[in-house]
Amino acid sequence: MPELPEVETVVRGLQKSVLGRRILSVWIGKSDFIDNPAEFARLSGQRIAAIERFGKFMLLRLANDGDSKEKTLEDATSEAASLLVHLGMTGQLAPSAAEIPFDKHTHVSLTLDDGRELRYTDARRFGRMAYLTAESLAKEVEGAGADPLEVSDAEFAERVLSRNARIKALLLDQSVFRGVGNIYADESLWRAKIHPARVGSKISVKEAETLRRVLQEILNRAIVMRGSSISDFLDANGEPGEYQRHHRAYGREGKPCYRCRTPIRRIIVAGRSSYFCPKCQPAPRQRKTQRRKSRR
DNA sequence: CTCGATCCCTGGACGC
DNA sequence: TGCGTCCAGGGATCGA
Numbered sequence: 272m273p274e275l276p277e278v279e280t281v282v283r284g285l286q287k288s289v290l291g292r293r294i295l296s297v298w299i300g301k302s303d304f305i306d307n308p309a310e311f312a313r314l315s316g317q318r319i320a321a322i323e324r325f326g327k328f329m330l331l332r333l334a335n336d337g338d339s340k341e342k343t344l345e346d347a348t349s350e351a352a353s354l355l356v357h358l359g360m361t362g363q364l365a366p367s368a369a370e371i372p373f374d375k376h377t378h379v380s381l382t383l384d385d386g387r388e389l390r391y392t393d394a395r396r397f398g399r400m401a402y403l404t405a406e407s408l409a410k411e412v413e414g415a416g417a418d419p420l421e422v423s424d425a426e427f428a429e430r431v432l433s434r435n436a437r438i439k440a441l442l443l444d445q446s447v448f449r450g451v452g453n454i455y456a457d458e459s460l461w462r463a464k465i466h467p468a469r470v471g472s473k474i475s476v477k478e479a480e481t482l483r484r485v486l487q488e489i490l491n492r493a494i495v496m497r498g499s500s501i502s503d504f505l506d507a508n509g510e511p512g513e514y515q516r517h518h519r520a521y522g523r524e525g526k527p528c529y530r531c532r533t534p535i536r537r538i539i540v541a542g543r544s545s546y547f548c549p550k551c552q553p554a555p556r557q558r559k560t561q562r563r564k565s566r567r
Numbered sequence: 568c569t570c571g572a573t574c575c576c577t578g579g580a581c582g583c
Numbered sequence: 584t585g586c587g588t589c590c591a592g593g594g595a596t597c598g599a
Binding site for chain 1: 591592593
């Protein structure tokens with residue numbers, strides 16, 4: 272499941288392989304995950320001028336330069352447009368030789384000026400693509416959370432301590448921190464010894480400092496290892512990442528904690544599986560609506 | 568503001 | 584072999 276490190280890995284791969292290429296034509300199969308498939312015709316003729324990550328989004332910045340053709344009004348309007356790609360759960364974006372047949376779940380293919388095709392493949396279609404003008408991109412980006420790799424101690428603490436939601440929910444909320452998903456939320460909470468159901472406002476300043484530090488360490492480490500491949504993540508070269516070997520909590524239900532050997536537990540917090548060590552990450556005092564019924 | 572539930576979608580695991 | 588069922592999960596949305 273692509274989170275910040277996986278998306279960063281794909282972006283770096285694409286920067287090496289397709290940056291600067293011109294898109295010659297566009298093929299679209301299923302399009303229910305595309306905001307505005309009709310707009311994709313505008314991709315033709317544009318050059319991939321930059322490739323960036325924004326949270327879990329990839330942005331392919333387009334340029335209408337080159338081609339000596341006269342500039343039309345349309346060219347001017349679509350200037351500085353971008354192709355937004357969110358990989359969702361199972362999305363892959365990678366160049367491919369044109370001769371290779373489409374994967375069963377390839378839904379978009381962009382023919383490049385070197386003969387290859389940049390293909391988007393996504394079995395579950397939880398991903399998203401959109402052709403964005405500069406204006407719509409600005410709208411898309413406003414309200415986004417802080418970049419977890421850049422955020423200062425002060426801002427991190429402020430974003431956590433000012434909220435009454437659980438820390439797990441805050442870490443997953445893209446309007447709080449952009450790019451963190453289930454794996455790296457659990458891994459950083461384990462490392463910081465914070466229970467996922469702790470309320471943001473009840474986290475101490477010291478704990479928040481630790482959490483920020485370990486989150487950054489984990490994300491950076493995961494980027495170096497080219498992300499985590501749980502089931503189907505592959506980078507832009509079609510290769511899996513390695514960071515899953517370093518997971519300490521995620522996916523380890525019943526297995527001994529790396530610190531204290533207590534079996535890792537799995538509970539649902541914020542609607543997501545949350546893996547944690549019940550000893551190292553002590554549960555918060557139950558304070559909320561005390562209505563614990565026996566659960567069927 | 569915060570929560571849980573629901574929906575989207577398909578492959579993989581599991582039970583019979 | 585082949586069903587049927589459940590689950591995974593990012594994010595949008597809606598009602599409580």
